[in-house]
Amino acid sequence: MRTTAHFVIGAIAGTVAAMPAVEPRQAECAGLPSPYPTWQQLPLQSTLPDPFLPLKYTSTDNAAGSSTFAQDVMTGKGKNRIKTPEEWYKCRQPEILQLLQEYQYGYYPDHSLEKVEATRSGNTVNIAVTAGGKTGKFKATLSLPSGASASKKAPVVINIGGMQNAPYLSAGIAVVGFDYTSVAADSNSKTGAFWDVYKGRDIGVLTAWAWGFHRTLDALNMTVAEIDPTRVGVTGCSRLGKAALAAGLFDTRITLTMPMSAGIQGIGPYRYHAMSGQDETLENSKSGAGWWSNSKLGTFVNHAENLPYDAHTIAAAIAPRALIIDQGTGDAYTNSKGTAVVVYPAAKLVYEFLGVGDKIGMSVRSGGHCDMSGFSSILPFVQKTFFGTPTTKDFNSLGTYGAAQTTTFPWATAVPKAS
């Protein structure tokens, strides 16, 4: 069992000596630039970056005809774009995971060097993770649906910071929570189980919390026979929604990613941040809670439009696994509208390109920030994912926000078509 955080990038199939000559030559990956470009070396993109363009070609000189990056590349006319789902999974998805660690999350620790130990006592699971001679410990709390047993295993939603449990338990879904402060304090203090093992690394607390989800899943797999570790959701709200998104991104064991009211550094766009009237930005998130991300993201303060990705890129990298996004119309600060009309439809285009358009959904509900009704709102999507239960609820509806704002992702007209 491994997380997906580490990849060999840029392997060139054609150079493998033992490969028979008759094998069709596979597409070569562009490979990541080394060193990574700084914000000054990256083009300013006022619209969402083309998800199909490798970082190596995200440069001001990649113009197809007219003279500037903006005119060609932002509209999906750049050279050397990803053209097939195979290329996406082989080259672009691993590349996105790498560049997000470089520019935002910090490098996820190598799980193969960790030893996880767990014991269960009633509804408490005690977790200890050891690496490099250091150990961090935290606990998770179980709520099992009635009737769950080793022979009738229940899917599970792991949550950080609490959620609305009752409708999930009634639906036959286990709910397991852990206290985020016990994994990593929401501050610069570098306390908690994660830092007990990894103090000194330039890793954001969102990544530390994501690690907490993953080690909880390890422990459930070892000690809770009533839970099916192959049907797993991750959720949290607000800053913890940002963490749930990271948890879904970095571990392919996560079946369903469920960020709630997540905002910037989550599923809210860095670009178009003021769309809802209030304004969570890269700038105020970095100055208010700089510890959420690594230090590199700080170099983009006042230059967010030079980031070679946006929230839609993070969402797209989760495909083909399921993603359901919840936002309340009363939650202006996390830019619910921007998530709904900018990020979601842009990410969905990538899911559709990969042939899994039904695996991404949007829940636009009334109510404000972290309103617990969000958990009921997404439940039919969760049941569809875990049990295949059909639903008539339209998770492609943007509710009162109406339609996607396609001008924010002008490459929409140039999504590669599978031949």
Ligand SMILES: *[C@@H]1O[C@H](CO)[C@@H](O)[C@H](O)[C@H]1NC(C)=O
């Ligand atoms: C659960 O543990 C078994 C045995 O170590 C392992 O093979 C399997 O991949 C684990 N499953 C998950 C979901 O982690």
